[in-house]
Amino acid sequence: MSDILLNAEEKMMGAIDNLESNLRQIRTGRASGQMLERVQVEYYGAMTPINQIAQISVVEGTQLVVKPYDRSIVKGIAHAIQAANLGLNPQAEADVIRIQVPQLTEDRRKELAKDAQKYGEEAKVAIRNVRRDANDAIKKDKELPEDEKKQTLEESQKLTDKYIKDVDSITETKKKEILNV
Known part of the structure; x- marks a missing residue:
């Protein structure tokens, strides 16, 4: 060739x-960590992919749990997810962010x-x-x-x-x- x-x-x-x-990136109605793959979070002055600063897991197929490695950026991650226009509504708690993935x-x-x-x-x-x-x-x-x-x-x-x-x-x-x- x-x-x-x-x-x-x-x-x-x-x-x-x-x-x-x-x-x-397209939602299918089931929760998947890949849904957040392109979310960028400001971390120490640099835009960083969310999967580099937090662990993303799926709970019961309809909920994502984002657990940051650094608790101080919980609110920043929640804001970045909201700003990404994915149709998701993150709920920030003490050290995790919960995201209920609505049915389509x-x-x-x-x-x-x-x-x-x-x-x-x-x-x-x-x-x-x-x-x-x-x-x-x-x-x-x-x-x-x-x-x-x-x-x-x-x-x-x-x-x-x-x-x-x-x-x-x-x-x-x-x-x-x-x-x-």
């Missing part, structure tokens, strides 16, 4: 990773499924852009004979089809998870 295709495949994998990261309404589930679909479409566009760039590079390569160019372009299309299929599969799985009550 040519360097162009290897580079393209690496970028396509990056698009899949980005899609999975975006989909993890049917309308909200449909809205979140649309968001998942949108992320999937964005990933497909990214993959197609990678294919376009790879195809342009293949066509411009003066050292490749015409028959090899044609074969490499076909391999590029097969690679694209494979990753588009992966995006569809990942997106459909997430949509089912969201819509499943």
Whole structure:
């Protein structure tokens, strides 16, 4: 496989990773520590990911408990969770923050499924852009004979089809998870 295709495949994998990261942020009605993955808390003057300054655990499937390693930042963490616009209402106690994860309404589930679909479409566009760039590079390569160019372009299309299929599969799985009550 040519360097162009290897580079393209690496970028396509990056698009899949980005899609999975975006989909993890979408609530499914069940509590998950990953819901707070992108929450940043100001800690000693620097914005720090919440999972680096607190332990996040799930209680009974519907409640998150955030236990900071430093008790002095309980209120700061609660404020950061509130400010993250995740639709969660943190309750700060002495040394922990409790977050009751509300059940999703049917309308909200449909809205979140649309968001998942949108992320999937964005990933497909990214993959197609990678294919376009790879195809342009293949066509411009003066050292490749015409028959090899044609074969490499076909391999590029097969690679694209494979990753588009992966995006569809990942997106459909997430949509089912969201819509499943």
